[in-house]
Amino acid sequence: MNDSLQNAYIEETTELLSELEITLLAVEDAPTDTELIAKLFRALHTIKGSSAMFGFDDIAMFTHDIETAYDLIRNGKLLVTKQIIDLTLLARDEIANMLAKTGGKSRSNEGNTKKIIESFREIVSGYQTAEKPSDTNVSISKPISEKQPDTAWQLYYIRFVPSKDLFLTGTNPLMLIDELREMGDLAVSAFVDKIPAFENFNPESCYCYWDILIRTQVKIDTIRDVFIFVSDSSELTIENITKEIGNVSEIDFVKLQESISADSNFHTHSLRSLIKTYYSPSLAGVSEPLNDRNLLNERTPLNDRLHTAAKQNQQTAAEHAEADSQASIRVNAGKIDELVNLVGELVTIQAQLSENASRQEDQVMITIAEEVERITWALRDIGLNIRMLPIGTTFSKFKRLVRDLSRELGKEVELTTDGAETELDKTVLEKLSDPLVHIIRNCIDHGIEMPDVREKVGKDRVGKVHLTALQSGGNVLIQISDNGAGIDKQIIKEKAIQNGLVSESAELTDAEIYSLIFMSGFSTAKQVTNVSGRGVGMDVVKRAIEALRGVVEVESTLGKGTTITMKLPLTLAIIDGLLVKIGDDSYVLPLSSVEECIELSRADIQKAHGRHIVNVRGSIVPYISLRERFGITSERPDIEQVVIAAMNERSIGFVVDQVLGQHQTVLKSLGKYYKNVEGVSGATILGDGTVALILDIKKLIEREELEEKN
Amino acid sequence: MPKTIMTVDDSASVRQMVAYTLRDVGFDVIEACDGVDALTKIDKAVFSLIITDLNMPRMDGITLIKELRAxxxxxxxxxxxxxxxxxxxxxxxxxxxxxxxxxxxxxKPEQLVAVVKKVVG
Incomplete structure (x- = not known):
C-alpha cells in the first residue's frame, strides 16, 4: 500500500472522528434528528470500511459493533440514550488512540475496547435480528479468473439465457464469453430464434442466448463466478459433461467453432446434444461432417455487429476522455509551506529588482518591476490564503471538553461560540489549541461557580463560557469570557506576595495584578484537582501565545466574570516590520508594536543627564539604546531616532541610527545554533541581498528589566 | 486513449485508493465525492465505467444509479x-x-482490477 494513501486514510479518519464527536454532541440535544443519526451512521460506516481497506483491522472490527447499534437506531428500532452517546464518545476516543498510538495496527487498550464492545453488544442484543446467512456469492475474496489447477481437463456445457433487461444493467454478454475464453478452450453458439419481427423489436432488449462448451482445468465455481453479476436475473445452466463425452482432449475446438459459425443448424440445436452426437465415445473422431455444412448463417454478422458497436462505443469514450479538475484537493501541508517559502524568496528578489530598476532610472525596467511586484503580491496573498483555516474546527473540539469537564466537576456550563468562520494560519491554529484548552479549563474550574452557589447570588444555574474570534487588521482577536466569579485581585496579590513573586509594598495596577496569574508556579486553587491548580497552565498559555507573536490580556470583574483576550497575528510566515539601521547593520522591528518614531538629539540626552529617558509630549518614556545593547562600535550620529513601542500598556523606546521605513518581510528562522539568542526572533533578506535581524521587542524589554533589577 | 472511469465515494481515502489502483493499470479516473457531485461531472467524459459507494451524503448510491440509468x-x-x-x-x-x-x-487492489476488467474488458 502506498504511503500517501495510508496518510489519506489517517487524515480522513481523524476528520471523521471529530465529525463524529460534533454530531454526537448535537444528537445529545436532538436525539430524534434522523439527519444527524444518518450522519453518525455514515461516519462510522466509512471509518469501518476504509479501516478494513487499509489494513487497520482492529479499528474495523471495533467499529463494526458500534455501527450495528447505529444501524438499529437509524431504522428506528433503537432509541438514542445518554448511555449510548457516552459509550460512543468513549469508543471515538479509543479509535483515536488506536489510530494515533501504533498506527492502528495493534490495540491501544484491550481492556477498554473490550468493555465498550461488550456494552454495545448488550445494547443491541435484544434488538438484533438473526444474522442473515451470508450469501456465498457475495464475497469476491479471490480474483475472479484465478485458475485453480485441477489434474484433469473437464468439459462444461453452459447455457446462458440472460434477462431481456441485461443491457440496461450495463452488462455486455460478450465480455462474459471473453472472460470464459481466458479459462480454456471455447466453442460458442448464439441462438437468435427469440429475436422478434422487426416491428416488435426493441433494440434495448437482449433477445440472444448462448450455448457454450468449455474445456478447462478450473473448478465449476470459478465458471459460476463469471456470471456472478447476472446469475440472479438470468437462466444459467452449468454442467460438467466430461463423462458423457469421454476423452475431451480429442475435441478440436478450432474446427468445432468454425463449424458452428458456418452452420445454421447449430442455432436451433443445443450445443450439448450436438457435441454428444459428434464426440460421444461411440462416435469419437467424427468431426469431419461438420466442416462440410457450409450453409448460410446469420449469426456471425450479428455477432460482428455487436462487436463493432462495442468497439465504436469504446473509441468515442476514449476520444472524449479528458483530465478532470477537482473542485477541491487535499495537499500535503509541507508542500504549501514550501510554496509560501518560495513566494517569500520571490518577494525578496522582486524587491531587489524594483530597487535596481529605480536606481538605473530605466523606464522599461521600472514598468516590468512594477508588474512583477503586483503579481508577486497577489501570489503571496494567495499562498498565505491557502494556509488559512477557519477557527471553527478548533472551537468545536471544546464542546466536548466543556461537557466532560462540567460533569466531572458537578457544574453546569454552556459553551457558546461566535466567529467560527474567522480564518487563521494553520500553524497558528494548531498551536492555539492547547492554550485554549488551558484557558477554558481554568474558566470552568476557577471561574464558573457550583450551580447552588450561582443560584444563591442570583445567577442562572447554568454558567456560560463564550468563545469569540474576530479579525482586526492583521490580527485575530480571540476572547474567552465567562460569567463566573471573576478574579479576586486581593487573593492574587496575597498569593503572589506569599510566593515571593512581588514585594509586599509593591503598588500594582489591575493589569499587573492580572498578569501575575500568567507567572510560573502561580495557582490560587485551594485544592489541586485533576483539572487545574498545579500552577502549570497559565504560564504555559502565555509562553505559547508569545511564541505565536501574540499577546494575552485579562480583564475581570469580581462576581461578574472574566474575559481573556488573545491577540494573534494572522500568519507567522510574514511580518510587517519597520526597517531601521544601526551602524552598517539593518534590523526589523515588528510594526504591530511600533507606535511612533521621534528624534533624539545630543541635547536631549544631555537634558536627561545621561539617563535613558526621553520626553514624549510630556510623558517620560524610557528607552533602550540598541547600539549599546548590541555592542555596535561605529560612530554615533548626532541625531538618532527613537522607535516608541508599546508593550503591556507601557511605552518604551528603542534608539537606532536611522529609520528606513516600512518593510514587509518573510520571516526566516535562524537555525538551531542561534535559536536561543534572546531578543532576536528571526532574520530576513533585504532587497540588496543583505541580512537583517528581526528583533523581539518583548524579550529585549524583559532582558533590560532583569538587568536593571540586578 | 485510455478508458475513463468515475469513482464516487464520500470517503476520500477509498476514492483515492480506487483511483490510484485504476490509474496504475492505465485507466483515466475522475473522482466524485457523492451522487450530486457525480451528476455534475457526468458530462466531463464518456465513461466506460462508474464505481459508486452506496452510503453517501446528499445523494446515495442507489439514487445515483437510478439517475444515471435515466x-x-x-x-x-x-x-x-x-x-x-x-x-x-x-x-x-x-x-x-x-x-x-x-x-x-x-x-485488495488486485480484486478491484479483476472486477473492473470483468465489466469493461
Whole structure:
C-alpha cells in the first residue's frame, strides 16, 4: 500500500472522528434528528470500511459493533440514550488512540475496547435480528479468473439465457464469453430464434442466448463466478459433461467453432446434444461432417455487429476522455509551506529588482518591476490564503471538553461560540489549541461557580463560557469570557506576595495584578484537582501565545466574570516590520508594536543627564539604546531616532541610527545554533541581498528589566 | 486513449485508493465525492465505467444509479457498487436500480482490477 494513501486514510479518519464527536454532541440535544443519526451512521460506516481497506483491522472490527447499534437506531428500532452517546464518545476516543498510538495496527487498550464492545453488544442484543446467512456469492475474496489447477481437463456445457433487461444493467454478454475464453478452450453458439419481427423489436432488449462448451482445468465455481453479476436475473445452466463425452482432449475446438459459425443448424440445436452426437465415445473422431455444412448463417454478422458497436462505443469514450479538475484537493501541508517559502524568496528578489530598476532610472525596467511586484503580491496573498483555516474546527473540539469537564466537576456550563468562520494560519491554529484548552479549563474550574452557589447570588444555574474570534487588521482577536466569579485581585496579590513573586509594598495596577496569574508556579486553587491548580497552565498559555507573536490580556470583574483576550497575528510566515539601521547593520522591528518614531538629539540626552529617558509630549518614556545593547562600535550620529513601542500598556523606546521605513518581510528562522539568542526572533533578506535581524521587542524589554533589577 | 472511469465515494481515502489502483493499470479516473457531485461531472467524459459507494451524503448510491440509468448517455454504461457484506438488501436494491455488479469492501487492489476488467474488458 502506498504511503500517501495510508496518510489519506489517517487524515480522513481523524476528520471523521471529530465529525463524529460534533454530531454526537448535537444528537445529545436532538436525539430524534434522523439527519444527524444518518450522519453518525455514515461516519462510522466509512471509518469501518476504509479501516478494513487499509489494513487497520482492529479499528474495523471495533467499529463494526458500534455501527450495528447505529444501524438499529437509524431504522428506528433503537432509541438514542445518554448511555449510548457516552459509550460512543468513549469508543471515538479509543479509535483515536488506536489510530494515533501504533498506527492502528495493534490495540491501544484491550481492556477498554473490550468493555465498550461488550456494552454495545448488550445494547443491541435484544434488538438484533438473526444474522442473515451470508450469501456465498457475495464475497469476491479471490480474483475472479484465478485458475485453480485441477489434474484433469473437464468439459462444461453452459447455457446462458440472460434477462431481456441485461443491457440496461450495463452488462455486455460478450465480455462474459471473453472472460470464459481466458479459462480454456471455447466453442460458442448464439441462438437468435427469440429475436422478434422487426416491428416488435426493441433494440434495448437482449433477445440472444448462448450455448457454450468449455474445456478447462478450473473448478465449476470459478465458471459460476463469471456470471456472478447476472446469475440472479438470468437462466444459467452449468454442467460438467466430461463423462458423457469421454476423452475431451480429442475435441478440436478450432474446427468445432468454425463449424458452428458456418452452420445454421447449430442455432436451433443445443450445443450439448450436438457435441454428444459428434464426440460421444461411440462416435469419437467424427468431426469431419461438420466442416462440410457450409450453409448460410446469420449469426456471425450479428455477432460482428455487436462487436463493432462495442468497439465504436469504446473509441468515442476514449476520444472524449479528458483530465478532470477537482473542485477541491487535499495537499500535503509541507508542500504549501514550501510554496509560501518560495513566494517569500520571490518577494525578496522582486524587491531587489524594483530597487535596481529605480536606481538605473530605466523606464522599461521600472514598468516590468512594477508588474512583477503586483503579481508577486497577489501570489503571496494567495499562498498565505491557502494556509488559512477557519477557527471553527478548533472551537468545536471544546464542546466536548466543556461537557466532560462540567460533569466531572458537578457544574453546569454552556459553551457558546461566535466567529467560527474567522480564518487563521494553520500553524497558528494548531498551536492555539492547547492554550485554549488551558484557558477554558481554568474558566470552568476557577471561574464558573457550583450551580447552588450561582443560584444563591442570583445567577442562572447554568454558567456560560463564550468563545469569540474576530479579525482586526492583521490580527485575530480571540476572547474567552465567562460569567463566573471573576478574579479576586486581593487573593492574587496575597498569593503572589506569599510566593515571593512581588514585594509586599509593591503598588500594582489591575493589569499587573492580572498578569501575575500568567507567572510560573502561580495557582490560587485551594485544592489541586485533576483539572487545574498545579500552577502549570497559565504560564504555559502565555509562553505559547508569545511564541505565536501574540499577546494575552485579562480583564475581570469580581462576581461578574472574566474575559481573556488573545491577540494573534494572522500568519507567522510574514511580518510587517519597520526597517531601521544601526551602524552598517539593518534590523526589523515588528510594526504591530511600533507606535511612533521621534528624534533624539545630543541635547536631549544631555537634558536627561545621561539617563535613558526621553520626553514624549510630556510623558517620560524610557528607552533602550540598541547600539549599546548590541555592542555596535561605529560612530554615533548626532541625531538618532527613537522607535516608541508599546508593550503591556507601557511605552518604551528603542534608539537606532536611522529609520528606513516600512518593510514587509518573510520571516526566516535562524537555525538551531542561534535559536536561543534572546531578543532576536528571526532574520530576513533585504532587497540588496543583505541580512537583517528581526528583533523581539518583548524579550529585549524583559532582558533590560532583569538587568536593571540586578 | 485510455478508458475513463468515475469513482464516487464520500470517503476520500477509498476514492483515492480506487483511483490510484485504476490509474496504475492505465485507466483515466475522475473522482466524485457523492451522487450530486457525480451528476455534475457526468458530462466531463464518456465513461466506460462508474464505481459508486452506496452510503453517501446528499445523494446515495442507489439514487445515483437510478439517475444515471435515466440518462441516455449512461443507460448502458456498466456501474459497479461498493458494498459491505452486511448490505445485502442494498445490493439487491442497487441491482434493481440498474447496477451491473458490486465489489465487496474491503477489497485488495488486485480484486478491484479483476472486477473492473470483468465489466469493461
Amino acid at each position: 440518462n441516455p448517455k449512461i443507460k448502458f454504461t456498466p456501474i459497479l457498487m461498493l458494498t459491505t457484506e452486511s448490505q445485502n438488501e442494498s445490493k439487491l436494491a442497487g441491482k434493481n436500480a440498474g447496477a451491473t455488479g458490486w465489489i465487496v469492501k474491503p477489497f
